Amino acid sequence: MSHMKTFFHKMHGLGNDFVIIDERSGSFDLTPTRIASLAGRRRGIGCDQFVTLSASSDDKAAVFVRFFNPDGSEAGACGNASRCVASLLGQERDTDSLTFETRNGLLKAEVLSRDALGGAVVTVDMGCPQTDWQAVPLAKPADTLRLPLAGEPAALSMGNPHATFFVEDLSEAERGPTLEVDPIFPDRANIGFARIDAPDRMRLRVWERGAGFTLACGSGACAAVVNAARRGLGERRMTVEVDGGEMVIAWDANDHVLMTGPAQLAFEGTVDLEAYPK
Numbered sequence: 001m002s003h004m005k006t007f008f009h010k011m012h013g014l015g016n017d018f019v020i021i022d023e024r025s026g027s028f029d030l031t032p033t034r035i036a037s038l039a040g041r042r043r044g045i046g047c048d049q050f051v052t053l054s055a056s057s058d059d060k061a062a063v064f065v066r067f068f069n070p071d072g073s074e075a076g077a078c079g080n081a082s083r084c085v086a087s088l089l090g091q092e093r094d095t096d097s098l099t100f101e102t103r104n105g106l107l108k109a110e111v112l113s114r115d116a117l118g119g120a121v122v123t124v125d126m127g128c129p130q131t132d133w134q135a136v137p138l139a140k141p142a143d144t145l146r147l148p149l150a151g152e153p154a155a156l157s158m159g160n161p162h163a164t165f166f167v168e169d170l171s172e173a174e175r176g177p178t179l180e181v182d183p184i185f186p187d188r189a190n191i192g193f194a195r196i197d198a199p200d201r202m203r204l205r206v207w208e209r210g211a212g213f214t215l216a217c218g219s220g221a222c223a224a225v226v227n228a229a230r231r232g233l234g235e236r237r238m239t240v241e242v243d244g245g246e247m248v249i250a251w252d253a254n255d256h257v258l259m260t261g262p263a264q265l266a267f268e269g270t271v272d273l274e275a276y277p278k
């Protein structure tokens with residue numbers, strides 16, 4: 001009996017890369033173990049996050065999008081993947097304006113431009129940052145402007161937990177692995193290290209929860225710009241330079257965070273999911 005081949009898209013936003021599988025015509029029983037093995041860079045397809053599309057119960061949303069880390073854990077937000085999904089769905093539906101559902105609610109996206117090589121520039125409204133300690137979440141009441149940790153990071157949720165350390169030297173990012181699992185973060189956290197280079201410009205590195213260092217982190221860039229503005233270190237609109245390139249983040253007057261950057265199709269393929277342990 002020939003096994004079913006499942007189609008996937010391989011995409012990235014500034015080198016933060018994704019496998020996208022469409023489950024709208026039927027789910028594939030993607031357990032955390034199977035997701036982790038598919039995300040593996042040797043025996044699997046390899047990705048920073050694994051993304052599934054399924055039917056949304058909200059008629060305003062084109063699709064329900066879920067994001068999974070290579071350790072199998074689920075994330076409530078994924079900025080770079082959201083731009084990729086918007087580009088993909090925009091092409092499918094021949095539109096530049098999209099609304100899709102995530103665990104963190106409905107996100108609106110606008111495809112600003114496309115090229116002939118599977119590239120696009122997309123703005124996603126990532127919603128409002130949640131800055132109270134229970135929303136991050138933290139394990140105990142704390143001032144999320146300055147957490148009781150060495151380096152006094154600011155913390156918030158963009159639908160996923162972020163702590164931002166403001167540093168002069170980005171080699172401080174080596175603290176990432178330890179901080180990800182600090183007991184103050186009951187759900188762990190994405191750990192950003194931001195160097196402010198100008199009121200409207202920062203350099204950022206992120207140690208991602210369940211994924212490690214990535215070339216870019218969209219929700220991490222959103223968190224870093226909001227945290228910088230909260231601390232009076234930056235303007236509400238900043239260019240964020242990450243290892244993989246640049247994004248523009250704007251925390252607008254309505255408290256929404258708008259993230260603009262590229263989305264790129266790398267390749268498409270098929271995979272026999274049954275070949276991967278579940």
Ligand SMILES: N[C@H](CCC[C@H](N)C(=O)O)C(=O)O
Pocket residue numbers: 016048049069074075076077078079080081160161190208209210211214216217218219220
């Ligand atoms: N790369 C993603 C972040 C993934 C977040 C995930 N590591 C988590 O557990 O929250 C982004 O572009 O926003």
